[in-house]
Amino acid sequence: MGCGTKEPKITQLCLAAIQRLMSHEVVSEAAAGNIINMLWQLMENSLEELKLLQTVLVLLTTNTVVHDEALSKAIVLCFRLHFTKDNITNNTAAATVRQVVTVVFERVVAEDERYKDTIEQPAAVQGNSNRRSVSTLKPCAKDAYMLFQDLCQLVNADAPYWLVGMTEMTRTFGLELLESVLNDFPQVFLQHQEFSFLLKERVCPLVIKLFSPNIKFRQGSSTSSSPAPVEKPYFPICMRLLRVVSVLIKQFYSLLVTECEIFLSLLVKFLDADKPQWLRAVAVESIHRLCVQPQLLRSFCQSYDMKQHSTKVFRDIVNALGSFIQSLFLVPSTGNTSVTPNQTGSNASGSTGSAQTNPGVLGMGGGATVLPAFEYRGTWIPILNVTVQGSAKATYLEMLDKVEPPTIPEGYAMSVAFHCLLDLVRGITTMIEGELGEAETVNQTTTETTSLPAQASERQDLQSVSDQSEKELVNRAVWEEMVNACWCGLLAALSLLLDASTDEAATENILKAELTMAALCGRLGLVTSRDAFITAICKGSLPPHYALTVLNSTTAALSSKSYSIQGQNVQMISPSSESHQQVVAVGQPLALQPQGTVMLTSKNIQCMRTLLNLAHCHGAVLGTSWQLVLATLQHLVWILGLKPGVGGALKPGRAVEGPSTVLTTAVMTDLPVISNILSRLFESSQYLDDVSLHHLINALCSLSLEAMDMAYGNNKEPSLFAVAKLLETGLVNMHRIEILWRPLTGHLLEKVCQHPNSRMREWGAEALTSLIKAGLTFSHDPPLSQNQRLQLLLLNPLKELSNISHPDIRIKQLECVLQILQSQGDSLGPGWPLVLGVMGAIRSDQGESLIRTAFQCLQLVVTDFLPTMPCTCLQIVVEVAGSFGLHNQELNISLTSIGLLWNISDYFFQRGEIIEKELNKEEAVLQKQAEEKGVVLNRPFHPAPPFDCLWLCLYAKLGELCVDPRPAVRKSAGQTLFSTIGAHGTLLQHSTWHTVIWKVLFHLLDRVRESSTTADKEKIESGGGNILIHHSRDTAEKQWAETWVLTLAGVARIFNTRRYLLQPLGDFSQAWDVLLDHIQSAALSKNNEVSLAALKSFQEILQIVSPVRDSEKPDTPPAINVSVPVVVGTTTATSLGRSFMRTDSIGERMGRYNGSELPVVTDEIEDLNLWWAAWNSWYRIGSESTKPPINFDKLTFIPSQPFLTALIQIFPALYQHIKTGFSMDDLQKLGVILHGAVSVPISSDASPFILPSYTEAVLTSLQEAVLTALDVLQKAICVGSENMQIMYPAIFDQLLAFVEFSCKPPQYGQLETKHIANAKYNQIQLFAPAEWVALNYVPFAERSLEVVVDLYQKTACHKAVVNEKVLQNIIKTLRIPLSLKYSCPSESTWKLAVSSLLKVLSIGLPVARQHASSGKFDSMWPELANTFEDFLFTKSTPPDNLSIQEFQKNESIDVEVVQLISTEILPYANFIPKEFVGQIMTMLNKGSIHSQSSSFTEAEIDIRMREEFSKVCFETLLQFSFSNKVTTPQEGYISRMALSVLLKRSQDVLHRYIEDERLSGKCPLPRQQVTEIIFVLKAVSTLIDSLKKTQPENVDANTWAQVIALYPTLVECITCSSSEVCSALKEALVPFKDFMHPPASKVQNGES
Secondary structure, three states: OOHHHOOHHHHHHHHHHHHHHHHOOOOOHHHHHHHHHHHHHHHHOOOOHHHHHHHHHHHHHHOOOOOHHHHHHHHHHHHHHHOOOOHHHHHHHHHHHHHHHHHHHHHHHHHHHHHOOOOOOOOOOOOOOOOOOOOOOOHHHHHHHHHHHHHHHHHOOOOOOOOOOOOOOOHHHHHHHHHHHHHHOHHHHHHOHHHHHHHHHHHHHHHHHHHHHHHHOOOOOOOOOOOOOOOOOOHHHHHHHHHHHHHHHHHHOOOOHHHHHHHHHHHHHHOOOOOOHHHHHHHHHHHHHHHOOHHHHHHHHHHHHOOOOOOOHHHHHHHHHHHHHHHHHOOOOOOOOOOOOOOOOHHHOOOOOHHHHOHHHHOOOOOOOOOOEEEEOOEEEEOOOOOOOOOOOOOHHHOOOOOOOOOOOOOHHHHHHHHHHHHHHHHHHHHHHHHHHHHHHHHHHHHHHHHOOOHHHHHHHHHHHHHHHHHHHHHHHHHHHHHHHHHHHHHHHHHHHHHHEOOHHHHHHHHHHHHHHHHHHHHHOOHHHHHHHHHHHHHHHOOOOOOOHHHHHHHHHHHHHOOEOOOOEOOOOOOOOOOOOOEEEEEOOOOOOOOOOEEEEHHHHHHHHHHHHHHHHHHHHHHHHHHHHHHHHHHHHHHHOEEEOHHHOEEEOOOOOOOOOEEOHHHHHHHHHHHHHHHHHHHHHHHOOHHHHHHHHHHHHHHHHHHHHHHOOOOOOOOOHHHHHHHHHHHHOHHHHHHHHHHHHHHHHHOHHHOOOHHHHHHHHHHHHHHHHHHHHOOOOOOHHHOHHHHHHHHHHHHHHHHOOOHHHHHHHHHHHHHHHHHHHHHOHHHHHHHHHHHHOOOHHHOHHHHHHHHHHHHHHHHHHHHHOOHHHHHHHHHHHHHHHHOOOOHHHHHHHHHHHHHHHHHHHHOHHHHHHHHHHHHHHHHHHHHHHOOOOOOOOOOOOHHHHHHHHHHHHHHHHOOOOOHHHHHHHHHHHHHHHHHHHHHOOOOHHHHHHHHHHHHHHHHHHHHHHHOOOOEOOOOOOOOOOOHHHOEHHHHHHHHHHHHHHHHHHHHHHOHHHHOOOOOHHHHHHHHHHHHHHHHOOOOHHHHHHHHHHHHHHHOOOOOOOHHHOOOOOOOOOOOOOOOOOOOOHHHHOOOOOOOOOHHHHHHHHHOOOOOOOOOHHHHHHHHHHHHHHHHHHHHHHHOOOOOOOOOOOOOOHHHHHHHHHHHHHHHHHHHHHOOHHHHHHHHHHHHHHHHOOEEOOOHHHHOOOOOOOOOOHHHHHHHHHHHHHHHHHHHOOHHHHOOHHHHHHHHHHHHHOOOOOOOOOOOOEEOHHHOOHHHOOOOOOOOEEOOOOHHHHHHHHHHHHHHHHHHOOOHHHHHOOHHHHHHHHHHHHHHHHHHOOOHHHHHHHHHHHHHHHHHHHHHHHHOHHHOOOOOHHHHHHHHHHHHHOOOOOOOOOOOHHHHHHHHHHHHHHHHHHHHHHHHHHHHOOHHHHHHHHHHHHHHHOOOOOOOOOHHHHHHHOOHHHHHHHHHHHHHHHOOOOOOOHHHHHHHHHHHHHHHHHHHHHHHHHHHHHHHHOOOOOOHHHHHHHHHHHHHHHHHHHHHHHOOHHHOOHHHHHHHHHHHHHHHHHHHOOOHHHHHHHHHHHHHHHHHOOOOOOOOOOOOO
16 A cells, blocks of 8 residues: 555655565465565556565565466566666666576475475376476476576567566576576476476577577678678677576586587587687687586587497597697788787777787786797797686686677687696596596405305395496496597697697696596507507607607507598697707717707606606506607607616716717706606516516517617617616516516527627626526525526526627626625525536637636636535536636636646545435436436436446546647646546446546547647747747647657556456456557657657556465455455545545455456466567567668657667566467567667767767667566576477577677668767767767677677587577677677677687587587588688788787787687597698698788887797697698698798798898898898798707608708898898897707618
């Protein structure tokens, strides 16, 4: 009522009262209707408009009494007030309308709340049913429905159905109302089908219709040209529409799938470059709103992208953002490039480029502060801080008061789009990863539950599991589709932004996005997309256009494949090079030919850190992309100049070549961090699963291969990144080293360590050895000692390194071995063969240092580790030590290794029992295995027991060393071999000796013999350096000779000392033969040293004590018939003084193999055979060595005296054993050898040492030996049987042959020898070219002669001696020196010959007379006669210097001979052949006349005439001439004849002399004539003397007459002038006094 007054005052009061009432809720429905009508009137009258609005609001909010028409009237009232002229009223009304609309809908919510318990069956709403059919709705809902429906009508500019009385309406306000309802009350629309229907049927078409101007509009198409004017997009509507769309999509997406597809496609279209700038900005904001709702995006993907024929909405949105960002950079270059392109048309006024309008954006400091911005190819776009991360706070969508499109600041759209991308990535990844995580945990729990044995719940659980997995499959498909849909666009946009970004924070965000995407793709297993993102980060890390094949190939593949997406073409923009980034490092590119330097910017470093981060945190999903990541890191590390250090960690190091790497301080501080992260990255590989770890290893290996390819053919510093990291990875994964060991070490071994680049190799080896050492020291579980397979696996690469020939690698390998030995030596166990193999693999050609290191290892092994290694490895140790002996690099090493072998043998000896047990055990196992496999057990020296094999290996090794090319090694090895066999040989089984003899010793002898005989005879100048070589060792041949000597002596010694072991072996006699053969070939070698030594060995084996005979057995009870050789010191272990004593001492061992079957005493026959074999060898040696060579030159070899002496000295010992069977043939053989030996000359330079000075008559030792040999024989024959005595003549022959040497030294072939007589010392030029000197044989011949005489005295009567005409031979032989007499080389010879002859004859003649009748001596007499003749009337003249005393002595010898004739021969003339006697008489006759020599001086004449001799001859002659006339008238006649001739001759001489004397007057006569006359006178006086002494009856009267007739002639000579003649004459005349008798009374008759 009061209000009806229309009085303002009253109205105000009334309204207040009404409000008061309403607030107390005392208003009924009818009253409410009245109030509204009353208010309507007031409104129409424009009274108290604000109060009205207030009242309506109170009325509607306090209670729900206002319904239907009343409500609609109230709402219309508010709308009407909104369109008044008054601004305040308008605004208030607008607010009221908004509130009222809200109230209406809130009622619906409350109503639903009330009724939600009562379940009702709503009638199905037909899709096409009348829009008024709201009968099913409850009252409040109905109101709301009507209201919403009319709002739609109004916006569409149609008449409302329910809000009767509306006068005007704006679209903008309508759209705002729609948006607020949709936004605030989505549940109303979702719960009530009627409302949903409204949305579908009214709201969506309305929105699409209103969008049309925006869609059709193309910016820049001029209005004039288009036929119909196109409606321009209107900012307020457009913006509100977009807000509505945002709400629709956000809240009702599930209802409006198709419609949303359209809306989204529209949104995408609005981003096109030809749309107005403000429209694009608003669209970007709308899209941003969507991007922060990942679940929504997921629904898009599921609803569109995954459906068959649907638009790929989600992909399009992302691609559109990408294109949008690209388009912002690709500004058409009109005018100022930094100005935003102006829109054409009416509202262009406000959109001038923000660069001009808003200079403050650049900061007030005059450009000092750098704005965060993107810059690309000259387009500079600032980055504005638009939103907080994760919320889409829009700027332009909120400008509800603006009618004109606002100016968009430069960079705004870009910044929003940028944030869209970031939020999109963040949303998707967090959502998917969250779900993935859930799925995984669910999976784990379900798998755990299924494994529980719960019967009841099992089925149900299984059910849930299958559901679960199905659900997961669906989910995974969605995730994959989402990623596949968006990654290309994202990548394109992000790469571009990354390239353009100049702001660190922005770059960081972009990189983070790329990283999360890469990780997500990795987790989902989408390889292509993962690799693409990683490639992008990698490219960002490297300088622009950096040639890195891995990346380029990947991008090429990508761009060809997946970047042209249907509908939208996203171009990959190549990075711009001129980015304005701060350069922080300059370095060398890692390329084959580095061209110049490359620069790293801070952005590159930032990317690098992201890359490290990616690898560190997401290593497990990288898979094959490790390749990319690591390749990039390698290049970066290279450019930054990081070099690997110990353990593979990279440390900043100087670049080695080229312009040095330049690093700013900024990056310098970063480097340690980077290198630290790098290391941590590989440390974290221990948390990767096995597959990922393999990916990592594979990637590193292929990287390493690339680096190696680059390092081929040049010695530049290679990139060691991969190798270093392989090492690092290996070290941190030691706990599961088995899975990666093979690929890891395989790569290092086969590739890196064999690389030609030394630095590369060195690191390869460093890495490998570090890994092996670490592997061995790591405490594995189970420990290595229990896990032999692993230990061998770890050690194997160490051995494999031996196949590489580079010395630097081998040095590393050996150093590693040395360290392993020092740290792990005790626990190597089964690894020993490998470790030893490494040492053994060193070859001679590998350089000294290498061999030395390896040898150090070996020494360590031998000194410290023999007891800890398995006994089966001992053989390897022996092999290895032996192989070092054979290395020819370093003599000391070879010699030391021989020492090691000696130490090893000692070790075997001390630990013999233990080793034997262990080896036997092992052998049994092997035997069993071999039998199972059905193969024969194969090892060297097989049948011998294993412990013996060990020894045999040692011996064999030493044997090899004994034939080393270097003399010192041979010598040392030889001594060691024979010492070990000597010292430890007793440990061997008896049967093994067979192998020792044949396989070791004889084999060695064969090889030495072969080498010696083929050795070089060239002189070696010096032994390297300044070492002088003694002349006895200055050719290879001489050095080998020494070896031969040593070896032969050693073998002989073993034969001698171990005879008791060897003889029971079956083939001892063969062995003996072989040994003799060796001795023989050595003795006949053309080397004095060898040949002499061979004989020494021969002597040694011949002095072998033959096995113990029964008589000498040790005192064992006779019951036990085991003969044991006496072994001293084996009775107890203590007496040996050794800590270790084999249980089977030699005695026992002997017992072991003889007790049962063979007694030690071998039968005599066998023994004899051995000796005869020895004799045959001796004979061969003798005959070969003494046989003179056919032709001679300087190099002819002639055996030395000591050799021959030794040879002959062997005979007596040998003979003792074979004398029983020694036959005449053998004697013949012996004779040849003795004769030959004595004939061998000596070289003049050796003669001073062998020959006595000429004046001493001494025998050389050789001659002594020869005589001794004959002496032994002769004594043996003497005591021997009858049949042996036939050998006497042979011995005489031999001796007589030697006697001849006194005058005829033996010839040695055609060798020219100087006789010692004319090569007296002073004449021998010691340095003349080897001139051969025959020995002084005289003493030898004389001694032989003495022996002959002695022997003859003993044996003259022996039958053999008589039969074989020994006497004749003696005489024949003596005739030679006797006939030579003064011409003998030595005067003593003929004197001895004479005395010998006299001795022999004194014994022999009686024998000869005794046997006269047998005729055995017939031929002797003429020989004897000739001998006398030759001696007494020698053709040789005495030497000039013979003194008178000497001459007289010689004459007395002649006299002795004549006396012998007169006493021993002539008295027995009747037993003697007549011719012989005749010869003797003639001879005496000749002697009785003074033989005359022209060489005396006058003073000596009387002495030299041999008057004594003549006298004796005369006397003998006369004595026998004038006697026995009865028996031998013939001889008497002969002597008388001779006398008359003599006298007649004297007469003539005297006459001639007297004549000449007279004629010569004062001249003296020639000397000869005087001499002759003197001689004649002396002869006359001698004759008269002789005649007087003879029996008077023997002298013929005739003879006396002739004598007396001489007297007158003599008297005539008195006148001669020569005093000599006178004195001789005096002597001649004196005897005539005896004829002066007084004349007799009567002459007797002439017979006497």
